Amino acid sequence: MKRYPVLAVLLLLLWSQVASAQVVVAEGEGADRQSALRDAARNAVEQVVGTLVDARTLVQGASVQLDAIYARSQGFVRDVQVMEERPYGDGVRVKARMDVNTDADAPLLANLSMVMNLNDPRIAVIVSRADGSGRDASAEAALNQKLVALGFHHVVDPSLMASLQGAERLGNLAAGGSALAAAGRTLGADYLVLGELTVSGQTISLPDGQGGYSTTLLKTGNARLTGRILRFDTGEVLGTFETTGRGAGNGLEVAEQAAAARAAAAAAQKMEGRFRHLSTQLGQTVELQVFTSDQEAVRQLVTDLKSLGTVQAVYLRESGAGKSIVSVETVEPAAALMDRLKAKSRLGIFIDSVTSASARLAVSRR
Structure with a gap:
């Protein structure tokens, strides 16, 4: 699904020019000189980003990322030289030459590229407990929050996944086939992030100085989260990840929750890497x-x-x-x-x- 192969090349070229900048001449309007310069800076950044992205082909939601780039335009602009300043209506109009630092916010541009290359897909997340006790809402929330932070705008609400709960149903989804495709059509999803969380805990014991051990009030937790990214229409496995986490607390449940949270946070990072890789591999x-x-x-x-x-x-x-x-x-x-x-x-x-x-x-x- 590589919608913009030229975009990826241009981004790489821009990011490689860390020590340089693109010189742009832009105009801006405002109630005073400073507000006019801020408007000119936004217009300058828009010119640079506009050379990378054709606004007519932006997928839904990508314009939100562009707005975020433009709103932070001051962070991209340096060495401003005012060429012309004149009254304009009740305010001021300026024309300025400025350097636009294309590396000022590379992660945001990288996320924009990834979301567009994947066509801003609909992504559903299910994380089930290995003990058969159902879904783990906290782990699902951590993965969903990461997807939203990356700029994906069609993350399926976990509540809509309730009909897929249950070990047998999840097993059928993991196996792919018609059941998976049917679920994808029902939910309007393109990708499924399917995870399984294993959690255990125990009491912490310390040497008692007499060759033995004495128990303490502290508990320790261990968690392992394995995940797969599947295509809903075919069941094809597009990527896998596995993370672990440890936690401690005064109670067994607290320690296990802390461990699960660390495993989920690490899984969110691994999942991000898999989607970034996927965005460069698809047609x-x-x-x-x-x-x-x-x-x-x-x-x-x-x-x-x-x-x-x-x-x-x-x-x-x-x-x-x-x-x-x-x-x-x-x-x-x-x-x-x-x-x-x-x-x-x-x-x-x-x-x-x-x-x-x-x-x-x-x-x-x-």
Whole structure:
């Protein structure tokens, strides 16, 4: 699903230039000189980021990350030289030359790239206890919080996963197959993070000075969390991780909770690494805007797309009011994909416009 292969290259080039900066001339408006300069700084940063990201092809939610970048524009700009200043309405307008430090917030840009490359997928998290006592809400929350912090905007609420609770059901999901695909369609999810948490605890004993040991009031806990990242539509395992944690406390439950929390925190970091790796491995995603009120034609279009040898997966994202959004994982650009589709499909297909990663089309049954 590598939507922006050029973006990744450009980001790497920018990040490698830590000691340099991109010189930008920008204008800004404000009630006074300082507010006008702040506006100019935002516009300068927007110019630089805009060379990396085509706003027309941003996935839903990615604009939120861009807003975060622009809001922190002062952290990107240095060596400001005012070239022109003049009254503008009730305020001031300035024109300034400034250096935009493209390495000022590399993690934020890296997260933006990852989310877009994965097409901002819907991700569901289930962590079950190895003793069969059910789901572990704290571990699920830790993983979900990490996904949200990374910029993913379609993290499935844990409460919606309640229907999947139970060792037998989770076992079926882990095995993949039709049950997994059906669950994915029901939840509208693309990926499942499936984890299992094992926790144990014991009383801490210390040497008594007489060759033996005496028990204390302190307890120690040990936890191990194993996880897998699965594709909902196929059950394919895309990544695995395993972490451990230790904790101590005055009670056994407190010690075990502390250990589980450390294991979950470490698992969140491992999960992040797996998704980052995944975002660099998947093929291009082509987004199709399909204009028709005939849902049967849309279903036929999805079937036809899946039958093409260059297509890895097809997702019907939205449908209604005469328009459907279809995401296609493919190894070829949109124009070539459309040519292949028209040659094979029995649908009437009218192409309105095509870019490298998107297309607008109308379809009808003949």
